[in-house]
Amino acid sequence: MLQPLVKKDAPMDAYRQLFDGILSQRLAPGTKLNEVELTLLFSVSRTLIRQALQRLQLEQVVEIHKNRGAFVAAPTPELAEQILLARHTIELAVVKLACQRCTVADVQQLQKMIDLEQSAIDQGDMATALRRSGEFHLQLAIVAGNQPFVHALRGLISQTSLIITMYSHGGGNACARDEHSQLLEAVKLGDEQQGQELMAHHLGHIAQGCDFNQSPQVANVKGAFAHLNS
Amino acid sequence: MLQPLVKKDAPMDAYRQLFDGILSQRLAPGTKLNEVELTLLFSVSRTLIRQALQRLQLEQVVEIHKNRGAFVAAPTPELAEQILLARHTIELAVVKLACQRCTVADVQQLQKMIDLEQSAIDQGDMATALRRSGEFHLQLAIVAGNQPFVHALRGLISQTSLIITMYSHGGGNACARDEHSQLLEAVKLGDEQQGQELMAHHLGHIAQGCDFNQSPQVANVKGAFAHLNS
DNA sequence: TTCACTTATATTGTATACAATATCATGTAC
């Protein structure tokens, strides 16, 4: 018997919806995530909502304060600096491994992700572009074949999206396509030195594209998931 | 009014008990963690047990298989290699930061942790020594002042304990005291170069102390928490 | 008005009840 094409996985669904909502910038940093509100939006019980929120907390994308509820994380400038340093450390090691292990199929998939990111940019959908940019970095870690790096980067990349949402002064990541393409070229050639340098510059540009003096605006939940009510 | 000296925090309690049980080698890798059994042992509802298990899963100390339950993680040799490489990458960066930021108070606390570890070794309580060794490494990350590193290392150190439980052929970490002491000395002097070299050797010794051909024994839960029933 | 205090409401924390799934034992055919 064939597998059903879509197997229901309610907890993952709630998690995914929230995760995407945050990374697509529909849920701004600092936004309060009311449990019953999410219950109504996603048509699952609070049990699953709380599960999703806890998972997001452990990925550092959501903060949960005892008896006060869950909020979309809002990294301070200090934390942002730590996050970018951690990414620098880990992703340099990732690039090195990727240079050693990248297959032809890996290159094809990475190229496809770059194209997807670019098409989002072309359509002016910067939120999607940002998310796809993160997926490219994560895929690189998967190619590198180190599970702990993948696990750590999943959170760090998500947090970087929050940082960019909060502090970026636009235009900064328009150069991303070129940088990702160059990076992939170096990985394809197995040039560890070049790959690491490009990655270092790339991550440096993220920080340069941010102004850590401005403070973020906070949105509400219903608006972010308005498309679910239509 | 004064704060109560011990504020009840049931979910954290269940989590801590399980975490300590695993890291103290009372719960061997692969052990099935039955929810109702844990319910009876810890006198809390399944809700909190499941919360604790989910958290442990996200720290990679427990594996949860859908509809089949939770098990103490049992890293394969391949994963063990990845974990140790990840630690190498992150902890070299940690040592460097620690060299730059370590205060006198930090040194005192780290020294105290080394002493505690040694006293456990002197008493022949290798399980406690192993746990305290991990706490020393984690404290170093805290001193380094990088939250993502702390977060990532918490899981990696726990997993390393599992690896040692599964694959160590004894005597390997008797040299830990000297190595930790030397490491602290380098950090105190702010000698980044020396600190990184010592850390690299130290982590290398962990791998050398393991034989990745033997397979682990599996214990049951009641035995591990027998002290709670007395 | 403004502050403190009290009460009502909303929200989160925990336990329990019910549903779905998997596991194990029993029995039957071959």
Next chain:
DNA sequence: GTACATGATATTGTATACAATATAAGTGAA
């Protein structure tokens, strides 16, 4: 005896009910 089917049991998954806490609204006195 082995393999497979079938039913009983145990275990996990999800929803709901109740308890504890925080938040907001209202009330009165200075």
